[in-house]
Amino acid sequence: MNKKHLYYYNGKGLGEISRYLFTLANQPFEDLRYVDPEDNQPNFPLFDDLKASGKLPFGQVPILEVTIDGHTTTIAQSNAIQRYIARTFGFLGSTSEENALIDSLVEELIDIRREYSPITRIQNKEEAAQQFDSFYNNTIPKHLGYISRFVKEGQLYLVGNKISLADVAFFYLLEILNNQDVVRNTLNNYPVFVTWRERVHSALAHYIANRPPSEY
Numbered sequence: 001m002n003k004k005h006l007y008y009y010n011g012k013g014l015g016e017i018s019r020y021l022f023t024l025a026n027q028p029f030e031d032l033r034y035v036d037p038e039d040n041q042p043n044f045p046l047f048d049d050l051k052a053s054g055k056l057p058f059g060q061v062p063i064l065e066v067t068i069d070g071h072t073t074t075i076a077q078s079n080a081i082q083r084y085i086a087r088t089f090g091f092l093g094s095t096s097e098e099n100a101l102i103d104s105l106v107e108e109l110i111d112i113r114r115e116y117s118p119i120t121r122i123q124n125k126e127e128a129a130q131q132f133d134s135f136y137n138n139t140i141p142k143h144l145g146y147i148s149r150f151v152k153e154g155q156l157y158l159v160g161n162k163i164s165l166a167d168v169a170f171f172y173l174l175e176i177l178n179n180q181d182v183v184r185n186t187l188n189n190y191p192v193f194v195t196w197r198e199r200v201h202s203a204l205a206h207y208i209a210n211r212p213p214s215e216y
Contacts, residue, residue: 002069003065004067006029007034007064008033012172012175012216013216014062017082017172018078018082018085019211020171023204023207024168024203025091034050055074063075063076064084079110082169086102091163093160101166102158102166105159106169109169109173115135140177141189156199171204
């Protein structure tokens with residue numbers, strides 16, 4: 001019997017793209033969500049217990065345990081996990097060239113997150129507001145312009161007409177940005193992304209509606 005166990009915190013974070021991919025592949029998996037003691041969520045197991053168990057190759061989550069015919073492989077690091085799931089279930093394109101395009105788009109999205117994440121940690125509210133204004137007025141439009149060039153006329157997804165890791169990663173990035181009103185208004189300048197986002201959301205709607213609530 002084949003089993004898959006995804007270990008992560010009770011939050012979206014670095015685990016959500018993997019959860020999305022399993023959902024799209026219609027593949028059962030154990031979505032094991034951990035919390036820190038101070039989170040005061042008694043229905044979830046504790047991360048300290050997971051760390052003490054010796055399961056974590058690098059002392060951190062996410063990890064994916066894959067058991068096939070009694071043999072278990074533990075995969076660590078979020079990007080490695082995402083690519084494993086995408087490769088296994090057909091979300092990395094149908095040719096080497098499509099695979100490379102998907103990889104390049106995912107790297108582009110990682111670059112955007114590298115620009116966004118430090119802003120969320122700025123303690124000074126005035127400075128954070130200025131940085132967010134620059135991000136939404138300059139950074140996001142610039143990168144959306146880049147990404148829009150990949151979508152040809154009549155194309156349903158970022159690479160061809162089949163949903164891929166690039167679509168899931170892009171959808172998730174847009175989902176976690178803290179000013180959704182600005183995101184929606186900016187996407188309106190790129191009609192292809194409006195219909196694309198609705199298409200991806202429709203495929204994930206049941207999972208999104210039923211996932212456990214979390215603060216992040």
